[in-house]
Amino acid sequence: MADLVLADGVTGRWVDMPDRGLIQYRRGHAFWCRHVILHEFGHILLGHKGEPADGLQSAGFFSGVGKRRGISWMCRPASIPLEEAEQAAENLAYALAQRLVTGQDACVSEAERIFGL
Amino acid sequence: MIQAAFWLLTLVFAARLYLVARHNASSAFLGATGVGVVGLFCTGQIVPESTLDALIGGTNWLHLVRNLLVTAAVWLVREGVFTALSAEPEARQRVTRRPLFLGALLLAITIPFTLQSFVPTTDAFVPETVQQPAVYSYATIYMAILGDLGLSVLQVSIGPRDSRTVRASATVVGTGMGLMVLGCVDEIIYMSLRFLGHQGAATDVTHGLFTPLFYSGILLTSLGLGIPPMVRLWRRLALVDRFWILVLHCKFPAVRSTAKVSEARLSVAADALGPRPADRLYTLVIAIGDLRAAGRQAAYSPPADRALVLAQRRLANTFEPLGLELRKRAEI
Numbered sequence: 380m381a382d383l384v385l386a387d388g389v390t391g392r393w394v395d396m397p398d399r400g401l402i403q404y405r406r407g408h409a410f411w412c413r414h415v416i417l418h419e420f421g422h423i424l425l426g427h428k429g430e431p432a433d434g435l436q437s438a439g440f441f442s443g444v445g446k447r448r449g450i451s452w453m454c455r456p457a458s459i460p461l462e463e464a465e466q467a468a469e470n471l472a473y474a475l476a477q478r479l480v481t482g483q484d485a486c487v488s489e490a491e492r493i494f495g496l
Numbered sequence: 497m498i499q500a501a502f503w504l505l506t507l508v509f510a511a512r513l514y515l516v517a518r519h520n521a522s523s524a525f526l527g528a529t530g531v532g533v534v535g536l537f538c539t540g541q542i543v544p545e546s547t548l549d550a551l552i553g554g555t556n557w558l559h560l561v562r563n564l565l566v567t568a569a570v571w572l573v574r575e576g577v578f579t580a581l582s583a584e585p586e587a588r589q590r591v592t593r594r595p596l597f598l599g600a601l602l603l604a605i606t607i608p609f610t611l612q613s614f615v616p617t618t619d620a621f622v623p624e625t626v627q628q629p630a631v632y633s634y635a636t637i638y639m640a641i642l643g644d645l646g647l648s649v650l651q652v653s654i655g656p657r658d659s660r661t662v663r664a665s666a667t668v669v670g671t672g673m674g675l676m677v678l679g680c681v682d683e684i685i686y687m688s689l690r691f692l693g694h695q696g697a698a699t700d701v702t703h704g705l706f707t708p709l710f711y712s713g714i715l716l717t718s719l720g721l722g723i724p725p726m727v728r729l730w731r732r733l734a735l736v737d738r739f740w741i742l743v744l745h746c747k748f749p750a751v752r753s754t755a756k757v758s759e760a761r762l763s764v765a766a767d768a769l770g771p772r773p774a775d776r777l778y779t780l781v782i783a784i785g786d787l788r789a790a791g792r793q794a795a796y797s798p799p800a801d802r803a804l805v806l807a808q809r810r811l812a813n814t815f816e817p818l819g820l821e822l823r824k825r826a827e828i
Contacts, residue, residue: 390789410778410808411785477775490662493580495512495521495724 391415393422417475421468497711502536505718509533511725524579525721528572532718535565546617555614559621563638564602570645570676571598573669573717577649581657581666592648601641608634622687623703632691636684643680646673646713665723672716679710737773740807741780747800748784778811 385392390411391404400423404415487496509529515521538548538558549558575593591597611630618624625631653670657663686702745752745764752763767776784804788796796804 388790390786405789407785407789408781408804408808410781410811414782414785473779476778488659488662490580490657491659491724492520493522493525493576494659494662494665495515495519495525496659496661496728 391419393419414472414476417472418468420475421471422464424471425464425467427464427468497707497715498536498539498541501711501715501718502533502539502541504715504722505529505533505536508718508722508725511722511729515725515728521724522576522579524572524576528569528576529718529721531565531572532569532714535562535569536714538562538565540619545619549617554617556617556621558617560606560609560634563605567601567605567638567641567645568598570642570649570673571601573673573721574645574649577653577666577669580662581652581655605634605638605641608637623690626687626690627693629691632687635687639680639683639687643677643684646677646680649673650677661724661727665720668720668723669717670720672713672718672720674713675709675716676713679706679713682706682709734773736810737777738768740803740810741767741773741777743803744777744780744784744807747797747803748787751780751783751787774811777807781807781811 385403385405389405390407391402394401394403402416402419404412404419406412407415509526509532512521512526512529516523516526537543538561539545540548545558549556552558552561578593608630612625612628612634613630615621615625622631622635626635650670650673653666653673655666657666682702682705686699686706689699689702742764745767767773767780770776781804
């Protein structure tokens with residue numbers, strides 16, 4: 380997504396609309412983008428309700444639809460201290476990443492265990 | 497070669513003892529390596545055979561003890577390989593996998609040994625006494641049993657596996673068993689020739705081939721059983737992850753400015769030397785991305801960018817296959 384759509388210092392956001400949810404993220408290197416997506420998944424999994432759409436820090440994408448009823452959003456800021464919900468989503472993102480990137484020990488098959496892995 | 501096999505197997509036994517104690521690994525492989533170490537110790541390469549034989553009363557009983565130990569070790573290797581790799585659901589119930597069957601095998605080797613006309617302790621027991629039908633039967637039965645056990649391990653261990661480490665370990669073990677089977681066949685031919693009274697080039701060649709074939713097989717089997725502990729150690733050390741942590745800290749010094757200076761110094765050392773380096777590398781990669789998103793680093797220098805790409809590739813080696821695996825399982 381073009382950087383100008385997201386406010387300065389915002390790396391990604393989840394926008395929850397009545398009929399769908401969107402995860403937008405700033406361009407970056409692959410793992411970082413995945414992490415931003417995991418962070419937004421964290422919000423979804425934790426059941427965060429988000430802020431009303433009126434507070435959306437968007438310059439373009441939602442200018443036409445931002446007043447629709449039921450839209451809420453959450454973002455992942457990069458440069459400010461994280462509030463409680465953001466911190467929880469960030470912690471969950473790291474936990475998910477830990478399972479995906481380095482959690483192979485937990486997925487040891489029976490053959491691997493017998494062989495001593 | 498026998499000494500090399502002994503010391504390698506001793507090392508593998510120590511590693512496997514640790515794995516069984518700490519990580520619930522297969523006790524069959526631990527038993528196989530332990531019994532194998534004692535068996536190879538009885539070959540006379542570490543302590544002279546005559547000295548050991550004298551300790552248990554003399555007249556070549558050590559020869560029998562060693563062969564029984566080697567048979568038990570190979571049966572245990574077979575037990576471990578079958579438990580881990582055999583695809584047949586009924587394989588666990590097979591008679592050949594019961595300890596009683598091993599007892600019968602050991603008895604089949606022991607009975608003809610006891611029927612021989614005993615000769616004084618010698619380092620060349622079989623070549624000197626193979627003309628005796630009892631000794632010929634004893635040694636032939638031993639080699640046939642060992643060859644058959646080895647062949648069954650070879651059949652199960654060669655083939656595609658989900659785990660690269662298991663495949664490598666099983667392939668090396670299977671190859672070792674294959675060489676051992678060739679050694680057994682060679683020795684049966686040699687003993688048959690000698691039993692029938694032949695003496696000449698054929699007996700010399702077959703006699704000369706036994707040790708390289710049989711003990712290189714034992715050596716390879718030991719090496720194969722040692723592969724998983726080595727891989728485990730390599731993963732635990734995670735030197736590649738630690739290397740990329742250091743490189744990223746050098747290429748992106750600004751990432752340390754997010755913390756206090758004293759803590760930043762600590763974090764470099766802690767990242768490079770601390771536990772779970774893959775997690776730390778991941779955290780570092782994300783912090784570098786955040787740095788750019790926060791506007792503190794507008795663009796990366798080409799070498800820094802290259803280092804970041806390579807560090808991510810390192811993480812992707814574990815990330816991508818697991819992602820594919822998860823998708824595959826989700827589809828099932």
